Amino acid sequence: MPLSLSASLVAIPAIATDLGANAVYVSWIPAAFILSNLIVLLPSGRSADIYGRKRIYQLGSVIFLFGSVIAGLSQNIELLLLSRVIQGFGAGMFFGTGMAIIGSVYQDGGRGAALGWVVACVYFGLSVGPLLGGWLTDNYGWESVFFSMVPFILASIILTMIKLKGEWKNENPQKLDWKGSVILSFGLLAFFIGTTNLPELFSVGLLVVAVLLSVWFKRHSQQVEFPIVNLNLVWKNQGLSRSLIAAIMMYGGSYGLQFLMGLYLQYNRGFSPTDAGKFLMIQAIIMAVIAPAAGRLSDRYPPNTIAAVGCFAVVLSFVSMLFLDSDSHMAIVVISLALLGAGFGLFSTPNSNAALKSISEAKLGIASSLVSMSRLIGQLLSTAFVTLMMSLYIGTAKIVPSNYEALLLVFKWTVGLSLICALLATYTSLSVKRIKAE
Numbered sequence: 425m426p427l428s429l430s431a432s433l434v435a436i437p438a439i440a441t442d443l444g445a446n447a448v449y450v451s452w453i454p455a456a457f458i459l460s461n462l463i464v465l466l467p468s469g470r471s472a473d474i475y476g477r478k479r480i481y482q483l484g485s486v487i488f489l490f491g492s493v494i495a496g497l498s499q500n501i502e503l504l505l506l507s508r509v510i511q512g513f514g515a516g517m518f519f520g521t522g523m524a525i526i527g528s529v530y531q532d533g534g535r536g537a538a539l540g541w542v543v544a545c546v547y548f549g550l551s552v553g554p555l556l557g558g559w560l561t562d563n564y565g566w567e568s569v570f571f572s573m574v575p576f577i578l579a580s581i582i583l584t585m586i587k588l589k590g591e592w593k594n595e596n597p598q599k600l601d602w603k604g605s606v607i608l609s610f611g612l613l614a615f616f617i618g619t620t621n622l623p624e625l626f627s628v629g630l631l632v633v634a635v636l637l638s639v640w641f642k643r644h645s646q647q648v649e650f651p652i653v654n655l656n657l658v659w660k661n662q663g664l665s666r667s668l669i670a671a672i673m674m675y676g677g678s679y680g681l682q683f684l685m686g687l688y689l690q691y692n693r694g695f696s697p698t699d700a701g702k703f704l705m706i707q708a709i710i711m712a713v714i715a716p717a718a719g720r721l722s723d724r725y726p727p728n729t730i731a732a733v734g735c736f737a738v739v740l741s742f743v744s745m746l747f748l749d750s751d752s753h754m755a756i757v758v759i760s761l762a763l764l765g766a767g768f769g770l771f772s773t774p775n776s777n778a779a780l781k782s783i784s785e786a787k788l789g790i791a792s793s794l795v796s797m798s799r800l801i802g803q804l805l806s807t808a809f810v811t812l813m814m815s816l817y818i819g820t821a822k823i824v825p826s827n828y829e830a831l832l833l834v835f836k837w838t839v840g841l842s843l844i845c846a847l848l849a850t851y852t853s854l855s856v857k858r859i860k861a862e
Contacts, residue, residue, distance in 0.1 A: 425515050426546045428492065428573045429457070430553025430708065433686050434701045435566040440823070442566065445501040447818045447827075451811040454683055456505045458807055459616050460512030461519075462800040466652050467605040468517040469524070469793025474600060477521050477528070477592045482584055484517025489577040496570035507570075520796035527780045527792060528592045536727065536777040540719020543773045547712035554686075554701030554708070561697045601652040604644050608652065611637035616808055653794065663782030663856060664791065667728070667775050668798040670852040674735060674771055675802030677742070677845030678764065680810035682707075684835045689757075692750045692828055703757060707765035714769025719777065727774035727781070732853035734770030735846055737763050742843040750832060771849075778856065806842075813837055 433454065440450045472480040491510030498504035523542065530538045560568040611634050618630030645651035659665050682704070689700040721730055741763035747756055776795050783791040817830040 425488065425519060426549030427553045427556070427576065428511070428570070429454075430549065430704070431557025431560070431569045431572075433683055434554045434557035434697045434704070435561045435569045436683075436686070437690055437823075438561045438566045438697065439501075439504065443498075443501045443504065447814045447823055448811065449501050449505075450823070451683075451807070451814050452505055453508060455616070455804075455807045455811060456508040457512040457515070458800055458803050459612065460509040461516040462512075462612055462797060462804055463609045464513050464516035465520055465793045465797045465800065466608065467600065467602075469520050469791075470600055470652050472521045472524060472793075473593060475593060477525050478584070478588055479591070481518045481521045481525065482581065484514045484519075484521065485577060485581045485584070486514070487517065488514030489574065489581070490514070492570050492573045492577065496567045498567075516796075520793040523776070523780075523792035523795065525588075525592060534723065535780065536719040536721075536723035536773065537716065538719070539776055539780075540716035540722075540773045543715040543719065543776070544712045547708050547715060547769070552705075552708075554704035555698070556701075558696065558698035558701030599650050601645075601648055601650060604641060604648065604652040607637055607641045607644060611641060612804075616804060658794065661782050663728075664779050664794070666852050666856045667731075667779035667782070668794060670728075670731060670735070670771075670849045671775055671795065671798040672802040672805070673845040673849035673852065674738065674768070674775075675799045676805045677802070677842035677849070678738065678768070678806070679803040680806035680838050681742075681745070681835075681842055683807070684810060684831075684838055685757075685761075687823070687831060688748070688835055691823060692832055693754075703754075703761065706758060706761040707768075710762055710765030711769040711772070714766060715773050718770050719773040722774035722777040726856075727778040728853045728856040730774040731771045731778065732850050734767045734772075734774070735850035735853055737767030737770060739767075739843065739846045739850060741767060742839055742846055745839045746836070746843075748835070748839075750828070767846075771853075775853070802845075806838075809841060810834065810838055 436450055436453055439445065439453065445453075468480055468484065488511055491507050491512075491514055494510060495504055495507035498507055523539070526538050526542055527535060556572070557569050560566075560572060614630045614637060615634035618627045618634060642655055645653065645655055658668070686700055686704060689695045689703055690697065695703070718730060718734070741760050744756055744760045744763065748760070779795050780791055813834040817834050818827050823831060
């Protein structure tokens with residue numbers, strides 16, 4: 425999944441040219457995936473605890489495979505966006521569930537180290553993705569980016585069937601809160617569409633609807649026996665709640681910049697997709713190298729403290745990005761991406777380990793989904809902000825040389841907001857005093 429995501433980001437300019445997509449449609453290519461992923465995360469996490477984590481993991485893999493094939497066959501931007509929605513549904517089912525399986529297997533020790541290797545594999549996919557995506561796009565067209573994922577997904581499905589023995593689920597029978605899932609889904613949808621289309625009056629109305637639905641969701645969760653998530657318990661659990669907040673801030677500050685960095689390198693600096701992919705690999709490679717070591721450290725030392733060090737490295741990265749323009753020395757780009765990779769390598773695994781340490785084994789499915797959801801909420805907020813900036817500065821026009829300066833302004837505004845988010849994440853991680861499973 426990370427391989428597919430990072431490879432497709434590099435292919436976006438080629439997709440926009442081939443399918444005639446404007447700037448708003450272009451920004452929806454990653455946004456459609458994130459939104460659908462976010463909508464399905466909590467229902468799939470609860471379903472995994474109730475019906476079996478391996479079962480939901482396998483079903484999600486099949487759905488992700490189906491969406492990848494449709495993406496490669498898309499002949500218009502609308503069908504491509506639909507395929508991204510399908511991919512998001514599948515990824516939401518298997519990604520968080522996979523973390524829960526790891527948490528269950530290693531609940532007696534070594535969980536941080538195991539999560540470190542999982543994160544390293546994620547970042548390995550992210551590091552290979554830009555180079556692979558750029559090379560495939562240059563030589564075989566953007567469609568090949570999606571088709572190239574099919575063998576890997578099939579291998580994952582087959583290996584899960586053969587090698588992953590047993591099942592993990594809650595032995596106490598419970599019901600899935602479908603009503604709460606629907607309320608949450610429409611609330612997230614209203615929030616995202618409303619945010620990305622500001623300052624239109626219709627968008628303001630959607631944001632009001634999103635607030636009302638969130639209030640309804642909270643009240644509903646307090647009234648049912650088995651809510652999809654008990655918000656009061658989450659908030660009272662300091663280790664879990666502050667880890668989730670830190671993740672929202674960190675991913676909210678970085679995801680939009682990763683998307684914009686790919687556009688900056690190709691449009692403002694004139695690099696090919698392959699060369700842009702080489703630069704973007706810097707961040708992911710460093711993350712992949714550091715994550716396992718950070719995971720082992722989080723088994724021995726306070727994980728939130730290690731995560732805070734990572735947050736501060738990201739702060740330094742965003743400060744250096746403030747100096748980028750169309751004529752900046754490429755060393756600034758390299759330093760910025762290296763710091764960003766080091767920061768996330770130190771943050772991701774310890775932060776996830778802190779969240780899972782604070783929750784009992786029976787609730788690991790929903791807890792891992794909350795961890796993934798916090799990451800996606802941050803990505804959603806970041807994408808919404810980037811989409812809003814693209815709408816204000818470029819609008820429905822295509823990204824042509826006359827709009828390159830406007831694209832740079834969008835980049836600068838995003839860096840400023842990202843810096844604030846990283847500072848808040850640093851404070852939140854440092855504010856956790858102790859972690860106790862509940």
